[in-house]
Amino acid sequence: MIRLFIVLWVTVVAALPLSAQIKIEQVTSEGGIKAWLVNEPAIPFIAMQIAFKGGTALDAEGKTGATNLMVGLLEEGTSDMDATAFRRASEGLAANFGFSAQRDSVRISAQVLKSNADEALALLRKAIMDPAFNDVAFSRVKAQVVSGLESDLKDPQSIAGQTLNEIAFAGHPYALPSDGTLETVAALTRDDMFAAHKAVLTKDHLVVSVVGDVRAEELGPMLDQLLGDLPEQGAELPPQVTFGASGGTTVVDFPSPQSVAIWAQPTEVDLDHPDFMPLFVMNHILGGGGFGSRLTDEVREKRGLTYGIYTYIAWLGATEYMGGSVASANGTIGEAISVVADEWKRMAEGGVTAAELDKAKKYMTGSYALRFDGNAKIARVMSGMQLDGFVPEYINTRNDRLNAVTLEDIARVAKTHLQPDGLRFVVVGQPEGVTSTE
Amino acid sequence: MLLRTVSFCFAILFSTQSAIAETGKVTTFELENGLQAVVIEDHRAPVVTNMVWYRVGSADEPAGYTGVAHFLEHLLFKGTKTLKPGEFSKTVKENGGVDNAFTSYDYTGYFQRVAADRLPLMMQLEADRMRNLVLSEEDVITERNVVIEERRTRVDSDPNSQFQEQRRAMMFMNHPYRNPVIGWQHEIEALNREAALDFYKTYYAPNNAILVIAGDVYPDEVKALAEKHFGPLEPSDNIPPRVRPKEPPHLSPVTLTFSDPRQTQPYMIRSYQAPKRQSGNQKEAAALLMFAQLLGGSGLSSVMGQKLQLDQQIAVSTSAWYDSVSYDPETFGLYAMPRPGVDMDDLVDAVDQVLADFLEEGVDADHLARLKVQIAAEDIYELDDQSSVARTYGIALTAGLTVEDVQTWSQVLQEVTEEDIMQVARKVLNPKQSVTGLMLPPQAEGSQ
Numbered sequence: 001m002i003r004l005f006i007v008l009w010v011t012v013v014a015a016l017p018l019s020a021q022i023k024i025e026q027v028t029s030e031g032g033i034k035a036w037l038v039n040e041p042a043i044p045f046i047a048m049q050i051a052f053k054g055g056t057a058l059d060a061e062g063k064t065g066a067t068n069l070m071v072g073l074l075e076e077g078t079s080d081m082d083a084t085a086f087r088r089a090s091e092g093l094a095a096n097f098g099f100s101a102q103r104d105s106v107r108i109s110a111q112v113l114k115s116n117a118d119e120a121l122a123l124l125r126k127a128i129m130d131p132a133f134n135d136v137a138f139s140r141v142k143a144q145v146v147s148g149l150e151s152d153l154k155d156p157q158s159i160a161g162q163t164l165n166e167i168a169f170a171g172h173p174y175a176l177p178s179d180g181t182l183e184t185v186a187a188l189t190r191d192d193m194f195a196a197h198k199a200v201l202t203k204d205h206l207v208v209s210v211v212g213d214v215r216a217e218e219l220g221p222m223l224d225q226l227l228g229d230l231p232e233q234g235a236e237l238p239p240q241v242t243f244g245a246s247g248g249t250t251v252v253d254f255p256s257p258q259s260v261a262i263w264a265q266p267t268e269v270d271l272d273h274p275d276f277m278p279l280f281v282m283n284h285i286l287g288g289g290g291f292g293s294r295l296t297d298e299v300r301e302k303r304g305l306t307y308g309i310y311t312y313i314a315w316l317g318a319t320e321y322m323g324g325s326v327a328s329a330n331g332t333i334g335e336a337i338s339v340v341a342d343e344w345k346r347m348a349e350g351g352v353t354a355a356e357l358d359k360a361k362k363y364m365t366g367s368y369a370l371r372f373d374g375n376a377k378i379a380r381v382m383s384g385m386q387l388d389g390f391v392p393e394y395i396n397t398r399n400d401r402l403n404a405v406t407l408e409d410i411a412r413v414a415k416t417h418l419q420p421d422g423l424r425f426v427v428v429g430q431p432e433g434v435t436s437t438e
Numbered sequence: 439m440l441l442r443t444v445s446f447c448f449a450i451l452f453s454t455q456s457a458i459a460e461t462g463k464v465t466t467f468e469l470e471n472g473l474q475a476v477v478i479e480d481h482r483a484p485v486v487t488n489m490v491w492y493r494v495g496s497a498d499e500p501a502g503y504t505g506v507a508h509f510l511e512h513l514l515f516k517g518t519k520t521l522k523p524g525e526f527s528k529t530v531k532e533n534g535g536v537d538n539a540f541t542s543y544d545y546t547g548y549f550q551r552v553a554a555d556r557l558p559l560m561m562q563l564e565a566d567r568m569r570n571l572v573l574s575e576e577d578v579i580t581e582r583n584v585v586i587e588e589r590r591t592r593v594d595s596d597p598n599s600q601f602q603e604q605r606r607a608m609m610f611m612n613h614p615y616r617n618p619v620i621g622w623q624h625e626i627e628a629l630n631r632e633a634a635l636d637f638y639k640t641y642y643a644p645n646n647a648i649l650v651i652a653g654d655v656y657p658d659e660v661k662a663l664a665e666k667h668f669g670p671l672e673p674s675d676n677i678p679p680r681v682r683p684k685e686p687p688h689l690s691p692v693t694l695t696f697s698d699p700r701q702t703q704p705y706m707i708r709s710y711q712a713p714k715r716q717s718g719n720q721k722e723a724a725a726l727l728m729f730a731q732l733l734g735g736s737g738l739s740s741v742m743g744q745k746l747q748l749d750q751q752i753a754v755s756t757s758a759w760y761d762s763v764s765y766d767p768e769t770f771g772l773y774a775m776p777r778p779g780v781d782m783d784d785l786v787d788a789v790d791q792v793l794a795d796f797l798e799e800g801v802d803a804d805h806l807a808r809l810k811v812q813i814a815a816e817d818i819y820e821l822d823d824q825s826s827v828a829r830t831y832g833i834a835l836t837a838g839l840t841v842e843d844v845q846t847w848s849q850v851l852q853e854v855t856e857e858d859i860m861q862v863a864r865k866v867l868n869p870k871q872s873v874t875g876l877m878l879p880p881q882a883e884g885s886q
Contacts, residue, residue, distance in 0.1 A: 042461045042482050043821050084748065087739035091808040094815030113815055140747065143754045143777055150702045156595065255699060258590040291515075291527045301524065304583030307591050327591050359532055366534015370551050373483040373653070374822045 022372055024392040029220035031228040035208035036382045036392060037219055040375055044114040046212035047375040049383035052106040052205040057173040057238045063192050065180015069145055070196040071101040076137035078126040083137050095120035103178050104317040105387055106200055114213040125226050128201060133193040142185060149182055156260040156428040163252055164262060164426045168245040173238050174319065202234030209382035211375040242266055243321035245424035248437035252428045259333040259429025263340060264323030265422045271315055271388055277401050278409035279313065279417060284360050285352050287311030287324055298339050299326060305336045315388065334433040337425055348418035351411030365399040462821045465657035466841050469664060471673045472645025476831045476841060477660045478652035480824045486653030487825045488560040489549040491832040494641040497543040497614040497682055503633055505621015508541040509585055510634045514548065516577045518570040523577055526563055533559060543615055544765040545836035551825065554654040558663050565667040568642055578631040589620050597698035605875045608692050609709050609769060612683045643674030648835050652828040682766055691869040697878040704879050705775040706786055711871040712770035715762045717839050723762045724850045725858035726770060726866060731809050732801065734758025734772055745792050752780050752788050765837045770866050782876055793867055801856040813851050
């Protein structure tokens, strides 16, 4: 009757000092909807993450912001309920739904009581499958989006990010602001909403994660009810693109006592690359790990130049790059930037010390299980893993792979992949002694 | 239809209480030196949240030393008699833990999240820095620069924060809630090692602290560990009585305008003086919380959302809130952002009309019933996040509430009647006790 295909991973996150047991079941419903499930009956509710690959990068040409606006309208009424009726129904069921659009994915989160899960999910189904995009809601939510865009235009962090994206990804959807521009959003129509809905919310983009008081045999029919009628195929995911900014500095004048600086360089290391894990650990030591990382030590602890500095590796659907961010007074941002450049070079030339590597491994392996101590948290982690193309086993092997990273690995990947002369800085503020290079 | 759903929901919720009891069970104890402890069990994952809360916040600072409570919080990550500067966080990290700290008006809190079997070490570290802090002049100066940068990031770079500081200073004419937690810039710049250490020696002691531990632990083992690590610490003998200057009667409604070239979005934000949750008598605060929820707790479906966003289409977003937990009376607030082209005076008039109509029309019974369903469900949902449950207790206990107050709160909310809400609404919506802030678009200032 219900064809259940369950692969049971008894996953033990066994690395020191923490061992956690996460049992991920891979469920395929009769109708072919796949999900990762963790059955956790201790609290009588279900946390669900429904994600669609592609996100705002699937906006049609000239329709930048359509996906974001469309997602913002999903909870604003269906063909048989207006926005108020929909809200009242979800409140009466004490169900919490969240809808968000990101560059690479659309994410829908649901928190429903075990006691009325079927009714709550029937309501969610309407939001996903049958949004009305009626005129009243459309113009109201559009006004909210426009107000957000106007704020972004005056926010140093947003200005910096958008400036860098335009330099690095010219000609690709990633160059465009995820939420659209004042011009493109103003021009969007209701028809654009239906088109974006059809392009993005489809089975070929879908990944589902469920954690809570529900068993695999109960979940299958739930998934068919909820998502079985989605169209099979949506828009094609955007093509791969290389981070195209050359080394240098771009200053954007903005009246503020403090400057924000971000920086980035290209990398070819994607999640399947053999250097993925060593580079991941190296980034932690360089600036990904907050206190104890080289950049926090040098810029905050020793010099007191900032409240926060960090680095990251961006693994997006269509590209990879490494970058970071810092804010400091206009008079000291130049010093902060030169410390960043120096540290990038020091890492490329010398790698890390045995003590640093040991410390990083202990933290990264030991803290991994902290991500798994709540239903909603586990659902989010599993959703992210599925979007990034990981298998459930990764949870099991991740710490072993991390522990296998050697000093030589890090020295090699730092030398190969860090480009101290290839860093593009974007500084927003009125920095003293920092000027654009081109 | 809706009401049937409601009653169905309740029946189920109450029938599951035995299952809930295993996740979220709360136990308390107290050590001889005055340290209070709360243990919240959650055995789903081998993880623990270890928190130490001090009954001291920015509202307890001596005059002229704003920011010292928060500055000291930063300095607690420097060394002790046995730990070098930075070694605290380093040790936490090497044990796979994450740690941080926070300061507010009424409390200062420190926490680690870590594997449950590392709890003894975390407690040892917290006990050590409760009494044994060592500060060098150099560390103090560097960290003061960090805090000044923090202020630049949080306040100076954000016109909304700047405006909030100005409004609070008007909302509280005499009570130290008028000062920003991070401190005024010129007073932060004058803070020094001596001021920080004086504050530390007075307030950081077991008889001014609450240990809140949530996660995969049992009360007996926590008690034994607390005895071992915190038990030997000397209590402070000079904690001053926690009596802050009180507000005089406010006799005049205040309106503040603000604008900044970086802020394009106008909005109105208003606060009223409001009572707080009283230990053993939370009824009025419960009614006020329900009032805030009805008025603007859930956007569109709230009273303000319905009238201002949907019916009149004069606002793009609205909200109302009441933070019930504080050591001294705080505020009740509401907010509305106008649609483009809407005059601010018209928006303010429309908001006032909504309030007047509410006092006239009363509470929609269905709306109140829906709220109560959500409140009952929240008892279940909140158990999913052990750190958040721990925070709830820490904030309540440092504000003078008890464990029992926290545990009965949900029930007190369920018992709120329409009359209770109307009574508290009439009391709180007193224009003379309000401050209305108008964030104006930049060109408005140029034309003045």
